[in-house]
Amino acid sequence: MAHLLGAQAIGLEYPNSVVLESASLGIEEGDRIGVVGRNGGGKSSLLRILAGTLDPTEGFVTRRGGVRIGVLEQDDTLDADATVGHTLVGEAAEHEWASDPKIRDVIAGLVGDLDWQARVGTLSGGQRRRLGLAALLIGEWDVLMLDEPTNHLDVEGITWLARHLKNRWPKNVGGLLVVTHDRWFLDEVATSMWEVHDGVVEPFEGGYAAYVLQRVERDRIAAAAESKRQNLMRKELAWLRRGAPARTSKPRFRIEAANRLIADVPPVRDSVELTRMAVARLGKDVVDLEEAGVRYGDRDVLREVTWRIAPGERTAILGANGAGKSTLLGLVAGSIAPTSGSVKRGKTVRIGILDQRFSALDEVGGDLVRQVLARYKTSYAVGEREMSPAQLLERLGFSRDCLSSRVCELSGGQKRRLQLLLVLLSEPNVLILDEPSNDVDTDMLAAMEDLLDSWPGTLIVVSHDRYLVERVTDRQYAIFDGRLRHLPGGVDEYLELSDAAKAGSEGGASKKSSGVGAPKAPGKNAGSAKTDGGSAAGQNGAELSGAERREAEKEVNSIDRRLAKLADKVAQVHARMAEHDQSDYVGLRKHADDLRVLEAEVAELEDRWLELSEKLND
Structure with a gap:
């Protein structure tokens, strides 16, 4: 493959830190490279050096x-x-750019909702980000370097961008270098990975999933080597402690060897660790929305939403930007009052909210981090241990020096970590996360997901991060035309419905011949939104009598409860397998057999659930 660009022994150093140190790398034709690493590790600096907008302190490109x-x-x-139009196509005549299907695809995929005569200065931050990305993709490039391209994109936009980048060049042509924390996106577009850490750039073959496997193996080998080194060190130190009589001139080389071993201890990388924390007791009643709606002026943002949130429910809310997701969260949290219907909250409900705007930090922006933490309790129960807020902050990857920093001086990722800690310190039993992956690196996301795996309360997530949604939630809903619809097929079903709705609106048809049309209001099912009573019943729905419908609804409720119990059992088996002696193949095989039995039952119940759901929705 032909060489596109490369770097030889590049370094980047600031007065108080070394960002890169003697890094050598290259991009060849056909490379599709994803770049990961912790916030502040040097990912963006690496891109700027390779692009030529930042000069390295040593080496060359x-x-x-x-x-x-x-x-x-x-x-x-x-x-x-x-104007928007001039930013996209400059002075080109309409027939010039409109005749190019690639340009039309970029415009439709990213900025089809923008007014071409609008001034860029009047657009929101998200709209400007999409406009800048579209203007770049319209151009012809041999190498594309994208720094957080999925920021401000919804699920549909991220899916479109992944498809565009996969099809932009023929095989073994062009080069792509993308920095992003969206792990689903990385798995879709990247064929190799670079991890930037501790001043080095470490390459890995394959996408994000393959990178995780290789990184775990790398850490395992390093741990084995470290264990051997520690054993040797203990022997040397034990010999050194034998006392003065042994320290003659003859064995001095052993003292020097022990000192070399101690001096060889590598610096510890910043660790990010979260452990299950205490929550307030949650009763049977959480939050019930009954025919709830929100109207702003002459526009119905939400309408006829019926949603009974259950204890321990783990739900994701999907929808396009502006569909009403944050409004729905406001109804649940109580910060927004319904203009129709009602919202009822249980007496024991204590809600914690991680929002997009760092609103919890606005009032303390000028305070030191340690001053903010001092206003909370002096200790907290974390698992079986008592920990101070400062110790919890260190587990979130902060150094002791950060305790003396002002909140307003923290980076976006650090603010997100601190905001999450403050939410957890309030010990909520209902946790609402609005775009929790913003400004968070992949290691922090993995730690956050590990925490959410063991979260004992109710969890509601709004996120465009498909990986996170599928990882931490058991069910997904979407907002279409102001109504809440359950998605038995998850994110894939949401994308199909969204595409069908766009095709229907563009073609003027209400439904495709395949029977998948514009999103309709959902039918009744356990904990889901209520069906639109004005919609026409399908063939199956017409065959269901009132008694049959009630029986079907009861069975769906029963299946939901059984699936929840099975999910707990599956998690317990996974935990036992993780704690089991990995050399005991017989014991591991028994756990694997138990897991297969449970998964088979889950699959059977899910099939039945889908069958009943289709009948109730039609």
Whole structure:
């Protein structure tokens, strides 16, 4: 494969930190590289050095003659006085750009909702981000370098971008370098990975899933080597403690060897660890929405939403930007009052909210981190241990020095960690997460998901991070046309319904011949939104009498409860397998057999649940 660009022994150093140290790497034709690493580790700096917008303090970058490099940085560099149309296509006549299917696809995929005559300065931050990405993708490039391209994109936009990048160049042509924390996106577009950490750039083959496997194996080998080194160190130190009589001139080489061993201890990387924390007791009643609606002016943002949230429920809310997801969360949390219907909350409900705007930190922006923590309790129950807030903060990857920093001086990722800690310190039993993956690196996301795995309360998540949604929630709902619809098929079903709705609105048809049409209001099922009483019943729905419908609803409720219990059993088996002696193959096989039996029952129940759900929805 032809060489596109490369770096030889590049380094980047600031007065108080070393970002990169003697890193050598290259991009060849056909490379699709994902870049990961903790926040502040040097990912964006690496992209800027390779793109030529930042000079390294040592080393050099080589580029093939005539290579065209397109760069999307995190900073907004658009001209605020330009129009949307001029930003996208410049002075090109309409027939010139409209005749190119690639340009039409980019415009439809990212900025089809924007007014071409609008000034860039009047757009929101998310709209400007999409506009900048679209303007870049319209151009012809040999290498694309994208820094957090999925920021401000909804699930449909992220899916479109992944498809575009996969099909943008023929095989073994072009180069892609993308920095993102969206792990589903990385698995879709990347064929290799770079991890930036401790001043080095470590390559891995395959996408994000393959990278995780290789990283675990790397850490296992390193742990084995460290264990051997520690055993040798203990022997050396034991010999050194034998006392003065043994320390003659003859064995001095052993003292020197022990000192070399101690000096060889590598610096410990920042660790991110979260452990299950205490929550307030949660009763049987959580939050019930009955025919709830929210109207702003002449627009119904939400309408006829019936949703009975159960104790321990783990739910994700999907929907396009502006569909009403944050409004729905406001109804649940009580910060927004319904204009129709009612919302009832249980007496023991204590809600914790992680929002997008760092609102919990606004009032303490000028305070030191340690001052903020001092206003809470002096100790907290974490598992079986008592820990101080400062110790919890260290588990979230903060150093002791950060305790003396002002909240307003923290990076976006650090603010997100601190905000999450403050939410957890309030010991809620209902946790609402609104875009929790914003400004968070992949290691922190994995730690957050580990915490949510053992979260004993009710969890409601709004996120465009498909990986996180599928990882931590058991069921998904979507908001279509102001109504809440259950998605038995998860994110894939949501994307199909969204595409069908767009096709129906563009073609003027209400339904496709395949029978999958514009989203309709959901039918009744356990804990889901209520069906739209004005919708026409399908063939199956017409065959169900009132008694049959009630029996079907009872069976769906029963299946839901059984699936919840099975999910707990599956989690317990996984936990036992993780704690089991990995060399005991007989015991592990028994656990695996138990897991297969449980998964088979889950699959059978899910099939029956889908069958009943289709009858009730039609």
